[in-house]
Amino acid sequence: MPCQSSDELKALVEEARNCTKNGKVADYIPALGKAREDDLSIAIHYPDGRCLSAGDIEKKITLQSISKVISLALVLMDRGQDDVFKHVGMEPTGDPFNSIVKLETMAPTKPLNPLINAGALVVTHMINGDTVKERIQRLLVFVQELTKDATIRYCEEVARSEFETSYLNRALCYFLKQHKMIAENTDIEQLMELYTMQCAIEMNCLNLARIGLVFAMDGIDPQSGKQIIPADIARICKTFMVTCGMYNASGEFAIKIGIPAKSGVSGGIMGAVPGKFGIGIFGPALDEKGNSIAGIKLLELLSKNYKLSMF
Known part of the structure; x- marks a missing residue:
C-alpha cells in the first residue's frame, strides 16, 4: 500500500513540483492558459473509503482528454463492442493526439483508437440522445454516478473557449464524415x-x-x-489507458510507471491501480507530449517507492 500518511505524500509532491518549471501550461485553449504553472495536487482513493491527499485537491479542473475514457465506457454500454469497433480501432499510435496523418494512410479510413482526437470524436458522436442537451446530460449523469457527486457540471467558459478554437477537430470530423465513420446526418457544429x-x-x-x-x-x-460499468468494458478501458492513455508517450509511461492512466491537457491524470486504488492528479504544466510534467514525475516516484507497476 503506498503512502501510509498524507505527510509522505506531501513530501513526494514537493519533490515532483520542482519539475513544473520545465513545463508549460496549455494556452492554445485560451481558458486553460489561466492556470498556475506550479500547481500540483494528488488524491488517492482506496476501496474502504479512505483518501490520502496533498496539495489543493479541491481546486476544480476540466477533464479534457480524460473524458474520452468515460465516454468510451458509456458508448460501449449503449452500443456494444461490435458497433463501436466498426468505427474505431484498437491500436496505439506514435503520432500526436490530434494528428490527421494516419486517417489519410489507413484503409479503411478509421481512427486507430478511441483515445486520440479522431477516435474520441467518433465515440462522442455515438452517445445516445436526440439533442446536444440530452446527450451531455446523459454523460453528466454517468459521471455523477461514478463520482457520487451530483453537483458535477461542465465549465461553460472552457467549453466556449474550446468550441471557438477547435478548427483542427472540425477538420477531423468532416474527414471522418466523408469516410462514413461519422454518420452522414451528423451536424458537425452540434457534435x-x-x-x-x-x-x-x-x-x-x-x-x-x-x-x-x-x-x-x-x-x-x-x-x-x-x-x-460491466467488468469486461472496464477491462477494455483500462487496456486502452495502458496502450494509448498518455498520448504518444504511452510506451515509456508503461515501462517507467506501469499502471492504466489517462491524461488531459488541463494537467489532469486519472490512474487506476488494478484491484487497489484510484489516483487523481492535477499539475497544469505540460511536457512536449501534452502530459503533466510534474504529475508524471510524481507517479514515477510513487511507482518506484511502492512498486505499483502491474508488469
Whole structure:
C-alpha cells in the first residue's frame, strides 16, 4: 500500500513540483492558459473509503482528454463492442493526439483508437440522445454516478473557449464524415458543441481518483457494491489507458510507471491501480507530449517507492 500518511505524500509532491518549471501550461485553449504553472495536487482513493491527499485537491479542473475514457465506457454500454469497433480501432499510435496523418494512410479510413482526437470524436458522436442537451446530460449523469457527486457540471467558459478554437477537430470530423465513420446526418457544429462540453466537464482531484477507483475495481463502486460499468468494458478501458492513455508517450509511461492512466491537457491524470486504488492528479504544466510534467514525475516516484507497476 503506498503512502501510509498524507505527510509522505506531501513530501513526494514537493519533490515532483520542482519539475513544473520545465513545463508549460496549455494556452492554445485560451481558458486553460489561466492556470498556475506550479500547481500540483494528488488524491488517492482506496476501496474502504479512505483518501490520502496533498496539495489543493479541491481546486476544480476540466477533464479534457480524460473524458474520452468515460465516454468510451458509456458508448460501449449503449452500443456494444461490435458497433463501436466498426468505427474505431484498437491500436496505439506514435503520432500526436490530434494528428490527421494516419486517417489519410489507413484503409479503411478509421481512427486507430478511441483515445486520440479522431477516435474520441467518433465515440462522442455515438452517445445516445436526440439533442446536444440530452446527450451531455446523459454523460453528466454517468459521471455523477461514478463520482457520487451530483453537483458535477461542465465549465461553460472552457467549453466556449474550446468550441471557438477547435478548427483542427472540425477538420477531423468532416474527414471522418466523408469516410462514413461519422454518420452522414451528423451536424458537425452540434457534435463540436457536445465534444467541447464533454472535455469541459469539471471536477476536483478527489472526484477524479474516485472514477479511477471504479475502473481499478473492474467497474464496481466498492462503497455500494454496485456494478456501474460491466467488468469486461472496464477491462477494455483500462487496456486502452495502458496502450494509448498518455498520448504518444504511452510506451515509456508503461515501462517507467506501469499502471492504466489517462491524461488531459488541463494537467489532469486519472490512474487506476488494478484491484487497489484510484489516483487523481492535477499539475497544469505540460511536457512536449501534452502530459503533466510534474504529475508524471510524481507517479514515477510513487511507482518506484511502492512498486505499483502491474508488469
